Amino acid sequence: MIIRDAVEADLPAIVDIFNATVPTRMSTAVLEPVSVEERLEWFGEHLPDRHPLWVCEIDGATAGWLSFHSFITRCAYRGTVEVSVYVNERFRRRGVGHALLGQGIARSAELEITTLTGLILGHNTSSLKLFETLGFERWGVLPRVARLDDVERDIVIVGRHVP
Numbered sequence: 074m075i076i077r078d079a080v081e082a083d084l085p086a087i088v089d090i091f092n093a094t095v096p097t098r099m100s101t102a103v104l105e106p107v108s109v110e111e112r113l114e115w116f117g118e119h120l121p122d123r124h125p126l127w128v129c130e131i132d133g134a135t136a137g138w139l140s141f142h143s144f145i146t147r148c149a150y151r152g153t154v155e156v157s158v159y160v161n162e163r164f165r166r167r168g169v170g171h172a173l174l175g176q177g178i179a180r181s182a183e184l185e186i187t188t189l190t191g192l193i194l195g196h197n198t199s200s201l202k203l204f205e206t207l208g209f210e211r212w213g214v215l216p217r218v219a220r221l222d223d224v225e226r227d228i229v230i231v232g233r234h235v236p
Contacts, residue, residue: 074129074130074131074136074168074169074172075129075130075131076127076128076129076130076172076173076176077127077128077130078121078125078126078127078128079116079119079126079127079128079138081116083128083135083138084109084112084113084116085109086128086135086161087112087116087126087128087135087138087159088107088108088109088112089161090135090137090138090159090160090161091103091107091159092106092107093161093162094159098194098221098222098224098226099194099196099197099199100159100194100197100200101194102194102219102221102226104221118142119140119141119142122184123141123184123185124140124141124142124143124154125139125140125141125180125184126138126139126140126141127139127140127173127176127177129169129172129173131164131167131169134161134163134164135161136160136161136163136164136167136169137158137159137160137161137164137169137170137173138158138159138173139156139157139158139159139173139174139176139177140156140157141154141155141156141177141184141186142154142155142157143155144188144190151185152185152186152187152188153186153187153188153189153190154186154188154189154190155190155191155192156174156177156189156190156191157191158170158173158174158200158203160173170200170203171203171206171207174203174204174207175207177189178207178208178233178235181235182235182236186235187234187235188232188233188234188235189209189232189233189235190212190230190231190232191204191209191230191231191232192228192229192230193228193229193231194219194221194226194227194228194229195214195226195227195228195229196226196227201229201231204231205231207233208233209231209232209233210231210232210233211229211230211231212230212231212232213229213230214227214228214229214230215227215228215230
């Protein structure tokens, strides 16, 4: 298992992993698949020294990815980021998400990050358990704010402070 900074050539695999989650309605509130072209700007917003985008490779295949992005852009929140983790369905239950999120926690100090947050659909028990296993706590719930196929879903806010 290798975790490294993503390069633009990884974008098709990153998009494929993301798009595989769209129809499941478990991991994202995005309702339609996205294209590589649509994600180019998003990719460009990730800076390895501040808001990294990492991929995890297993045997040369992209097994998953993690991204940090601004929580709120006001100066007082500079040390807080939102983290997203997506795992290729072929590599689930093999520790990929744990490894990616663990690295995010371990490298937070060098990135000048003091707080990690996540916004997780309330019915996504696998993600909630992953974050909880790595020391995240439930900091709040936004009840019924996401509408997925006419079903209202909660967003659970998780967070953890890092030394």
